[in-house]
Amino acid sequence: MRFNTLTCLIAPTFLTTLSVNALTSFQYLQVTKSFADAFMPSSTSDLVADLNSKSALFAEDVKGSVDIVGNIDGREYSTDFLFGLFLGAAQSPTVPSPVGVPISYNVTAAAVEHNTVSAGIKFELQYPILNATYPIELEAFLTINDKREITQYDLIFRRWAWATDTIIPQLTPYMAKLLGMSNDNSTQTLHQFMAYATCTQTMTYCTDGNAQYDTLTECLANATSLPTGEFYRVGENNLACRAVHSSMLQLNPETYCPAMSLSGGSFCIDRDYTETVRGDHFTQGFLAPKYVTPENKKLVQDVWASSETSELSGLLELSMSGQDAHSWDATWYATMTFVYFVFYYFFAKVTDFMFARFNNAYKDLPRELQKNVTMYFMTIIFTAVALALQLVGSPGFKGEWHLWEFKCVRLAGVLTVALYLFELIFRFNMRLPLVAHHILTIFAISLGVTTNEYTQNPTFMLSGIIWLFQATTEQPTFIGLMGYRLKWKKETVALILKISSIQTFIFKAASALALLVYWGLHQNFNYNSIDRVWSIFVWIIAIGLFLTQIWGSYVTYIIGVNILKKRPGPPIRLESNDSSSSNTSTDIDLEKGQITSSVEEEARRTGGTVTPVEVPTLGYDGKLEIGRSFTMSKTMSSSASTVVDQ
Numbered sequence: 001m002r003f004n005t006l007t008c009l010i011a012p013t014f015l016t017t018l019s020v021n022a023l024t025s026f027q028y029l030q031v032t033k034s035f036a037d038a039f040m041p042s043s044t045s046d047l048v049a050d051l052n053s054k055s056a057l058f059a060e061d062v063k064g065s066v067d068i069v070g071n072i073d074g075r076e077y078s079t080d081f082l083f084g085l086f087l088g089a090a091q092s093p094t095v096p097s098p099v100g101v102p103i104s105y106n107v108t109a110a111a112v113e114h115n116t117v118s119a120g121i122k123f124e125l126q127y128p129i130l131n132a133t134y135p136i137e138l139e140a141f142l143t144i145n146d147k148r149e150i151t152q153y154d155l156i157f158r159r160w161a162w163a164t165d166t167i168i169p170q171l172t173p174y175m176a177k178l179l180g181m182s183n184d185n186s187t188q189t190l191h192q193f194m195a196y197a198t199c200t201q202t203m204t205y206c207t208d209g210n211a212q213y214d215t216l217t218e219c220l221a222n223a224t225s226l227p228t229g230e231f232y233r234v235g236e237n238n239l240a241c242r243a244v245h246s247s248m249l250q251l252n253p254e255t256y257c258p259a260m261s262l263s264g265g266s267f268c269i270d271r272d273y274t275e276t277v278r279g280d281h282f283t284q285g286f287l288a289p290k291y292v293t294p295e296n297k298k299l300v301q302d303v304w305a306s307s308e309t310s311e312l313s314g315l316l317e318l319s320m321s322g323q324d325a326h327s328w329d330a331t332w333y334a335t336m337t338f339v340y341f342v343f344y345y346f347f348a349k350v351t352d353f354m355f356a357r358f359n360n361a362y363k364d365l366p367r368e369l370q371k372n373v374t375m376y377f378m379t380i381i382f383t384a385v386a387l388a389l390q391l392v393g394s395p396g397f398k399g400e401w402h403l404w405e406f407k408c409v410r411l412a413g414v415l416t417v418a419l420y421l422f423e424l425i426f427r428f429n430m431r432l433p434l435v436a437h438h439i440l441t442i443f444a445i446s447l448g449v450t451t452n453e454y455t456q457n458p459t460f461m462l463s464g465i466i467w468l469f470q471a472t473t474e475q476p477t478f479i480g481l482m483g484y485r486l487k488w489k490k491e492t493v494a495l496i497l498k499i500s501s502i503q504t505f506i507f508k509a510a511s512a513l514a515l516l517v518y519w520g521l522h523q524n525f526n527y528n529s530i531d532r533v534w535s536i537f538v539w540i541i542a543i544g545l546f547l548t549q550i551w552g553s554y555v556t557y558i559i560g561v562n563i564l565k566k567r568p569g570p571p572i573r574l575e576s577n578d579s580s581s582s583n584t585s586t587d588i589d590l591e592k593g594q595i596t597s598s599v600e601e602e603a604r605r606t607g608g609t610v611t612p613v614e615v616p617t618l619g620y621d622g623k624l625e626i627g628r629s630f631t632m633s634k635t636m637s638s639s640a641s642t643v644v645d646q
C-alpha cells in the first residue's frame with residue numbers, strides 16, 4: 001500500500017514540487033477544521049498549557065478581527081482571546097458565566113478559493129449551571145499560508161446579541177444567589193456580578209508589578225463605576241470588556257492587567273463605529289479570487305469589486321480560471337503527457353538495445369518485427385504496472401474513498417493511453433483495426449475521466465477499474481507472441497497461447513459483464529447528456545465484447561494449435577476454409593471477402609505495406625486476421641485484435 005501510494009504520488013509531485021507548494025483546497029479545509037477543533041474541550045487537565053499549544057494555528061503576524069471586539073493582531077493575542085474567551089467557563093463550571101463552553105460543532109458552510117476559506121461553524125455551547133446547551137454560529141473568513149497557519153481571520157458571532165438576550169436572563173438568578181443578593185433588578189444583578197467576577201480574577205492574577213488595585217474593595221468600587229456595556233461590544237470601555245478579558249489574565253498578566261484599570265489599558269477603550277467599519281485592517285482582504293502572493297502583490301493588491309469600476313477586474317477572472325480548467329479544454333494540456341512520451345521513448349531505446357545485444361533471434365528479425373517485439377515487451381511491463389495501479393483503487397467497491405487511490409487508477413489509465421499513443425507513433429505499420437482499437441481505448445478512458453469530472457460521482461472510477469481489465473490482463477498473449485517471434489520452443493509458445501486464449505476469454509467476459517451489471521446498479525442516470533453518452537457506450541462495448549470474446553479466444557487458441565502443426569506453413573487458403581466451415585453468420589461472410597483477398601490487396605486496403613520478409617509470415621498472421629477483423633469491427637478491445645497485429 002505504502003509503495004503504491006508513492007508510485008501514484010511521485011508522478012504528479014515530480015513537476016509540482018518544482019514550482020508550486022501551495023496547499024490543496026482540501027488541505028485549506030483541513031486547517032479550517034483544526035481551527036474549529038481547537039475550541040473543543042481539552043483532553044488534558046492543564047487547560048492553560050493546552051491553550052498555549054493552539055497558537056501554532058496562527059502565523060506570527062496574523063491579523064484578525066472579531067465583530068464583538070474589534071481588531072486582534074498577533075499570534076499571542078489571537079490565541080489568548082479566541083480560546084481564552086471560553087477558559088473561565090471551562091475552569092469554573094459552577095460560576096454562572098454568560099459565556100458557555102463549546103462542546104461540539106458542525107461546519108455547515110464552507111467555500112475555498114485559493115488560500116481563502118469562508119466557513120460557517122455552528123457550535124453547541126454548554127451551560128452546566130443551566131443544565132442546557134445553546135447553539136452559536138461563528139462565521140469565519142480565513143486566509144491560510146503554505147505552512148497551514150492562519151494569516152488573517154475575520155470572525156462574526158452571528159446573532160450573538162440575540163443569544164445573550166436569551167441566555168443571560170436565565171443566569172441572573174444564579175448570579176444573585178452567588179453574590180448573596182436578591183434578584184429584584186436583573187440589570188443590577190448582572191452589573192454586580194461582572195464587577196465581582198472581574199475583580200476576583202484581577203486580585204488573583206494582577207499582583208506585584210501588574211497590580212491595578214490595592215484591595216478588592218477598591219477594585220469593586222472602580223469596576224461598578226463603569227457601565228455594564230453590551231455583550232456584543234466587548235472591546236469597549238465597559239464592564240463587559242473587562243469581564244471577558246479577565247479570564248485571559250492568567251495567560252499573560254503583564255499584557256492584560258492594564259485592561260482591568262479604570263482607563264481600560266489598550267483593550268477596553270472607546271471606539272468609533274464609523275472608523276471601525278471603514279478601517280481596512282487586512283493585507284490581502286477576503287475577496288476570494290484575489291490570491292495575493294509576494295510575486296503578484298504589486299499587481300493585485302488594490303484590486304476590488306467596487307462601485308468605482310463598472311467591470312470586474314480581468315485579474316480576478318484570471319485568478320478564478322484555474323478552477324474552471326478541465327481536461328477537455330482545447331487550450332489546456334497536461335505537462336506530464338510529454339514526460340510519459342519521453343519516458344517511453346527512452347524505455348523503447350533501451351529495450352531495443354538490450355534485445356539486440358543479448359538475443360540472437362531478435363538480431364535476425366527485420367527492423368519492423370524488432371519494433372513489434374519491443375512493443376510486446378513494453379506492453380507486458382506497463383500493462384502489468386497499470387494492473388497493479390488499478391487494483392489500488394479497489395477499496396472503492398467497499399465504499400472507502402481515498403484521493404490517492406483515485407489517482408492510482410487514473411494513472412493506470414494515463415499510462416495505458418500514453419502507451420497506445422506511443423505505439424501508434426513508434427511502429428512502422430499498424431493495421432486499421434488495431435489503430436481503431438487503440439484510438440477507441442483512448443476514447444473510452446478519456447470518456448471515463450470526463451464523465452467523472454462532470455458528474456463528480458466517484459463510481460466512474462470503479463467502472464474504469466473494471467474496464468481497464470480489458471487492457472491490463474493481456475500479458476500472457478503478448479508473452480506468447482514475443483516467444484513466437486523470438487523463436488522459443490514451439491510447444492511452449494503453443495501452450496502459452498492456448499492458456500492465454502482461455503484466460504483472456506474468462507477475464508474479458510467477466511469484465512464486460514461486470515461493467516454492465518455495475519452500470520445497471522449504480523450508473524443508470526439520465527440527468528445530463530454525459531449520462532446518456534456514458535450509458536450508450538457502456539452498452540455498445542459490453543455487448544460487442546460478449547459477442548466477440550468467444551471468437552477472439554477461439555482464434556488465439558487455434559493459433560496455439562497450429563503453431564505445432566504448420567509453422568511456418570502457407571495458411572491463407574486454409575484459413576478461409578476454417579472460417580467458412582465453422583461459421584455461418586453474416587459477419588463471417590462479410591469478412592470472407594477480406595480473408596480470401598490476396599496478401600498484397602489486404603495490405604493496400606488497410607494502408608500497410610508488405611515487406612518481402614513479412615509476406616511469408618503473413619500466413620501465420622493472416623489466420624489471426626480473421627479474428628482480428630471480426631473482433632475489431634465490433635469492439636474496442638479483444639485479445640485477438642492485439643494478437644493479430646504483427
Ligand SMILES: *[C@@H]1O[C@H](CO)[C@@H](O)[C@H](O)[C@H]1NC(C)=O
Pocket residue numbers: 104105106122123124135
Ligand atoms: C451537528 O449535526 C448533527 C446532525 O444533524 C446534529 O445532531 C448535531 O446536533 C449538530 N451539532 C451541532 C453542534 O450543531
Ligand SMILES: *[C@@H]1O[C@H](CO)[C@@H](O)[C@H](O)[C@H]1NC(C)=O
Pocket residue numbers: 131
Ligand atoms: C439535565 O437535563 C437532562 C435532560 O435534559 C436530565 O436528564 C438530567 O437529569 C438533568 N440534570 C440535572 C442535574 O438536572
Ligand SMILES: *[C@@H]1O[C@H](CO)[C@@H](O)[C@H](O)[C@H]1NC(C)=O
Pocket residue numbers: 185186187188191
Ligand atoms: C435597576 O437598576 C438600575 C441601576 O443599576 C436602574 O437604572 C434601573 O432603573 C433599575 N430597574 C428597576 C426596574 O428598578
Ligand SMILES: *[C@@H]1O[C@H](CO)[C@@H](O)[C@H](O)[C@H]1NC(C)=O
Pocket residue numbers: 212213214218219221222225262
Ligand atoms: C479606583 O482605584 C483607584 C486606585 O487604583 C483609587 O484610588 C480610586 O479611589 C478608585 N476609584 C473609585 C471610584 O473607587
